[in-house]
Amino acid sequence: MRLPKSFYSWTTISGAVLASVSFLLIVFSIIISLIFPDEVGDYLGLFSYIVLPVFLVIGLILIPVGTLTKIRKDKKRKVQREVKFPIVNLNDSSQRFVVLIFVVGTAIFLLFTSIGSYQVFHYTESNEFCGTVCHTVMEPEYVTYHGSAHSRVRCVECHVGSGATWYVKSKMSGLYQVYSVLTNSYPTPIETPVHSLRPARETCEKCHWPEKFYDSKLVNRKSYLSDEENTEWNVQLLLKTASEHKAKGLAEGIHWHINPDVNIEYTATSFKRDTIFEVKYTNNKTGEVRVYKDENLEDFEDSPRHETRTMDCVDCHNRPSHDYLSPTKFVDHSIASGEISQSIPEIKSVAMGILVKEFPTTDSAMNYIAFKINEYYGKYYDDFIAENPGIIENAISAIQEGYKKNYFPLMKANYSEYPNHIGHSESPGCFRCHNDSFQSEDGHIITNDCNLCHVIKAQGPAGNIEYSTSDSTLMFNHPMEMTDWKEMACYECHRELY
Ligand code: HEC
Ligand code: HEC
Ligand code: HEC
Ligand code: HEC
Ligand code: HEC
Ligand code: HEC
Incomplete structure (x- = not known):
């Protein structure tokens, strides 16, 4: 069984190889994510639903492009053809084979495209996509979101409305955002207020009914x-x-x-x-x-x-x-919860003295917090440290933890930028x-x-x-x-x- 000659061009063959390999990889990554839903990282979805399908489509486009150029080239070489369109002769076994591949292939492709586009839709609406794909850029919002009363409300429920218009609108602005991430031209901090935010009538009021007012x-x-x-x-x-x-x-x-x-x-x-x-x-x-x-x-x-x-x-x-707490607040919380012991003399003012500084990265803040507190208490309160082993280390890690949840130096996100x-x-x-x-x-x-x-x-x-x-x-x-x-x-x- 042989395919007609026009299929034997390098473009067509590479297209077919590209499409089949991407297709197999998509199937493979979907199977992996079904078998190990918890273990796979945040990026697998990006590959199976966005990156690989792009290669699949490129491959599929290359196949007819290669075939058509081949036909045209053959024509130039004076391989005469009397008719304009190819004649399909199902009695010829090689042509029957081509038609079979074409029909079955198209059917499978359409089936997978419809499942695939449904998955793409779901994936691009997921918290994983919104919060982690552009990791550095969305980190502040993603981290604060997880500490809020709304951490079970999906990002799109507040940021994207239901219905096709909102879908298209958000994906268009999404495309621009992807562009600004790729070209590193996004603003830091991300501008607020969000002027294109979906009206509160359509978001908050779905769950918090205004007619149901609240008690004091x-x-x-x-x-x-x-x-x-x-x-x-x-x-x-x-x-x-x-x-x-x-x-x-x-x-x-x-x-x-x-x-x-x-x-x-x-x-x-x-x-x-x-x-x-x-x-x-x-x-x-x-x-x-x-x-x-x-x-x-x-x-x-x-x-x-x-x-x-x-x-x-x-x-x-x-x-x-996305509530960014001030150092006053998060240190007060840690003292009230006991993570920072109230018995450590001057700990509130020492912590404030450290946190007024601006740090270029989270790592530098972590190091400075540990260094400064150890230095201060080593110098002025070494008896206190000796009598209370571990107490300073706990305070250091609570302050570091508070910093990590509320300050994001790379995106310049903190309580004074987002009051x-x-x-x-x-x-x-x-x-x-x-x-x-x-x-x-x-x-x-x-x-x-x-x-x-x-x-x-x-x-x-x-x-x-x-x-x-x-x-x-x-x-x-x-x-x-x-x-x-x-x-x-x-x-x-x-x-x-x-
Ligand atoms: C309960 C509703 C709600 C949810 C859920 C929500 N947001 Fe927001 N988001 C808001 C509001 C309200 C603003 C600020 C609006 C303003 O001041 O104009 C905002 C602002 C933002 C901003 C702009 C920067 C800023 O802080 O003002 C980004 C980026 C953002 N959200 C991303 C996300 C991501 C990513 C998720 C999911 C992980 C998410 N949001 C989930 C309501 C929500
Ligand atoms: C999908 C449903 C849903 C949407 C949409 C939603 N909320 Fe909520 N919200 C909740 C639930 C549930 C709670 C209670 C959480 C709890 O008590 O832990 C809550 C709690 C709150 C609280 C009290 C929080 C606190 O920290 O004490 C405020 C204020 C609030 N929501 C405002 C808003 C605003 C403003 C919006 C729109 C931007 C909004 N919500 C959108 C479900 C929602
Ligand atoms: C004028 C400012 C203002 C506006 C506008 C406003 N709120 Fe509030 N809301 C408050 C304050 C202040 C509180 C109490 C303080 C707190 O919860 O920290 C509160 C409390 C709440 C609570 C928590 C109630 C509780 O007992 O825990 C919810 C939920 C809430 N508001 C939802 C809404 C929704 C939904 C809207 C829009 C339809 C809205 N609020 C409009 C100021 C406002
Ligand atoms: C955009 C302007 C604006 C903002 C912001 C605002 N208010 Fe008001 N508020 C008003 C106006 C206007 C009145 C009516 C004043 C009058 O009595 O003539 C009012 C009245 C009130 C009243 C009296 C209502 C009554 O008649 O019993 C309360 C309580 C109140 N505001 C609380 C708040 C709280 C709390 C916040 C912040 C979370 C807030 N407001 C933010 C404009 C605002
Ligand atoms: C002239 C400056 C100034 C003004 C204005 C001011 N405060 Fe203070 N406030 C301070 C100082 C300084 C402290 C002591 C901080 C400390 O020791 O940690 C303080 C402490 C506090 C505390 C207890 C501890 C803390 O840090 O939260 C509260 C509560 C407070 N102020 C509320 C208010 C309120 C409410 C207003 C407005 C009606 C106000 N303050 C106006 C300077 C001021
Ligand atoms: C327009 C409404 C409004 C007026 C007027 C107002 N407050 Fe408040 N106040 C609030 C709200 C809302 C909160 C925040 C409650 C919360 O955090 O949930 C608050 C918080 C506070 C707190 C706790 C602050 C903290 O951070 O620990 C103090 C103290 C306070 N107010 C004192 C005052 C004093 C004194 C005045 C008169 C100068 C005043 N307030 C006028 C609405 C008001």
């Missing part, structure tokens, strides 16, 4: 002061997430902003949306409109206006899945609007009254905590006596490390 939330904060004893300081806040009484729904409280009858639009002066310039409130039911302007902004008319945006979940919950808008201690957050300087013409101000959003239920150092009686609030007591904390916004001091 009790938050306990333990922090440790930078003194010799690492004094534990407690604050207990009752956050007024929703109305005091369920019957009132979203009529008041923090989630009032997402009441369907309320529409809040704001105009930001920059891409980052962190400086707000004008706020507009519309009551969809009564038609009432109120425009608040920042009275401190002198050149109001000349200020740049970047965009006007309707407020939704992400304007407060901008870090539902969390919930609160007001380390970044403006709620105080972007609630700063007492936005005023409407009818005299309403967006207030920063300390009891608007929460009541303080308890506060003070361990052993001497002051409690409020059932429904009253405590006057905020700043742990350090100072006159100017009321004049300045909290974040103006607290974004620095103490």
Whole structure:
């Protein structure tokens, strides 16, 4: 059984070899990943569903290209043909063989393409693809994602909508991202906010039903002061997430902003949306409109206006899945959990002194943390180390661990690049609007009254905590006596490390 002469060209043969080898490799890698689903690395999927199919298709294209050029060449060599199209004669055994190969081959190919494209679809929607293929670039988001309440929600559920338009849209921007990774032209840090983020109505509200409002939330904060004893300081806040009484729904409280009858639009002066310039409130039911302007902004008319945006979940919950903690927070967490012993003198302030530094790589940070702590305690507290073996090593590894989960020097990702808008201690957050300087013409101000959003239920150092009686609030007591904390916004001091 022989194939017609036109098939014997080097291009055709190499095409056929390339296609068959890639095909076998695809089948092989799929079998491997089925047999050992846990052991295979993150990159096998990339090969079986993206790289190898490209070679398969190239091979398949080479086959007809080779055959056609061969026919054309033969023609030039004056091998005369009377008819334009090939005549298929099924009585000729070699031609029958070609037709058989062609029909069976096409059928198998179509079958595998449909299974394959389904797999490609699934693979490109997986966390593995989104989070690890461009490892360095997505590492910060991937690591913080795994520490969040949403680590079981797939990346695409927040970032890509359902339906064909979103699919195409995301793959087009994906192509650009692949290009920028290959040419090393991606920005560090990756720009935020994500202006093309799928609207919160379609993502968050699928799981968190706005009609189902939340009860008040009790938050306990333990922090440790930078003194010799690492004094534990407690604050207990009752956050007024929703109305005091369920019957009132979203009529008041923090989630009032997402009441369907309320529409809040704001105009930001920059891409980052962190400086707000004008706020507009519309009551969809009564038609009432109120425009608040920042009275401190002198050149109001000349200020740049970047965009006007309707407020939704992400304007407060901008870090539902990628929250980078500040050193103050992650060291406090480790002391509270006992990984860093509170008995190590000055450990909070020594850790802060180290973490204010900027490091070019994670490795250099790891080395410096270990070196500095060993050096400091070896010099000033060698008795303490001798009496408490292992205690310093545990503290070192907890600080290193905290650094690795929250700082990503290569991508320049950290808490100051990606501030969390919930609160007001380390970044403006709620105080972007609630700063007492936005005023409407009818005299309403967006207030920063300390009891608007929460009541303080308890506060003070361990052993001497002051409690409020059932429904009253405590006057905020700043742990350090100072006159100017009321004049300045909290974040103006607290974004620095103490
Ligand atoms: C619960 C929803 C949610 C999930 C799940 C989620 N993200 Fe995000 N992601 C967000 C939001 C919200 C933002 C920031 C939006 C903003 O500030 O504009 C964001 C921002 C980002 C950014 C831009 C940089 C930044 O931090 O602002 C990247 C990159 C990113 N996400 C990647 C991922 C990857 C990879 C996964 C899966 C491993 C993932 N996301 C899972 C909601 C989510
Ligand atoms: C696929 C479902 C799903 C989607 C989509 C989703 N969430 Fe969640 N979210 C959850 C679940 C489940 C929890 C509770 C997790 C827990 O208690 O451990 C949660 C918890 C939260 C919490 C409390 C977290 C905490 O740390 O206490 C906030 C705030 C939140 N989600 C906001 C958002 C926002 C904002 C979005 C959209 C960007 C979003 N969620 C999208 C399912 C989802
Ligand atoms: C004005 C800012 C703001 C907006 C807008 C906002 N939230 Fe919240 N939300 C908060 C604050 C503040 C809390 C309480 C603080 C915390 O959980 O750390 C909270 C708490 C939550 C919680 C946790 C409740 C609990 O008891 O643990 C969920 C879930 C949540 N919000 C979802 C949403 C969703 C979904 C949207 C959009 C439909 C939204 N929020 C819009 C500020 C906001
Ligand atoms: C884009 C601007 C903006 C941001 C950001 C913002 N708010 Fe507001 N908020 C408003 C406006 C406008 C009002 C209505 C002011 C008035 O009473 O005239 C308001 C009112 C409130 C109220 C009173 C609601 C009621 O009537 O009971 C609470 C509580 C509140 N905000 C909490 C928060 C919290 C917490 C945050 C941060 C997580 C926040 N807001 C961020 C614009 C904003
Ligand atoms: C617009 C709403 C709003 C106003 C006004 C407000 N806060 Fe807060 N505050 C918050 C939110 C939201 C948090 C964060 C809660 C969390 O982290 O879950 C917070 C956190 C805090 C904390 C804990 C901080 C930490 O990091 O440990 C303290 C203390 C506090 N507020 C005091 C005050 C004082 C004092 C004032 C008056 C000058 C004030 N707040 C005004 C919304 C507000
Ligand atoms: C003038 C600067 C300044 C201002 C303004 C300020 N703080 Fe502080 N705050 C400090 C210093 C310094 C410490 C002591 C830090 C330490 O010893 O670790 C501190 C400690 C704290 C602590 C306990 C420990 C810690 O580090 O979390 C809380 C809680 C706190 N401040 C809340 C607030 C709040 C809320 C506001 C705004 C209402 C505010 N502070 C305004 C400088 C300031």
